[in-house]
Amino acid sequence: MTDDRMQRYSEIIIEHSQFPRHHGSIEDPTHLGHGENPFCGDRVTLQFSVNDAGVIEQVAFESVGCAISTASASLLASHLYGLSLLEAQALFDQVRSAITGEADESRDEQLGELAALAFAGRYPSRVKCATLPWHVLKHALMQDVSVATTE
DSSP states (O other): OOHHHHHHHHHHHHHHHHSOTTBSOOSSOSEEEEEEETTTTEEEEEEEEEOTTSBEEEEEEEEESOHHHHHHHHHHHHHHTTOBHHHHHHHHHHHHHHHHSOOOHHHHHHHGGGGGGGGGGGSHHHHHHHHHHHHHHHHHHHTOOSOBOOO
């Protein structure tokens, strides 16, 4: 990863942690997920509503935790709008791979600003912070009411 790319990714993480998008709650969500990392105290709640056509039309999250966890939840919420549930599952797979896998510039280009989360993957202690909101998404997609963790 080039220094310019790392700088850009760092700026995206900082921006989303300081000014999170879609923070709050929505009325009558069709899907809901909760997650926590008991080792560091990060907690995330994700809510979204799917319309009759099967498209996500409202998204909100609430979080308590570190900057990377908040930024990851903000990026997640910002990119769910307009996706089908299958597309949201595919996005989970792509982002999780970006965070936990090898660097892949072509994948990073496909992910756009979500590729900034790969920056966290360079720091093993931050991987769980970055992936927690995405595990919450997976639970919400499966309508699993248990608390999601990164374990």
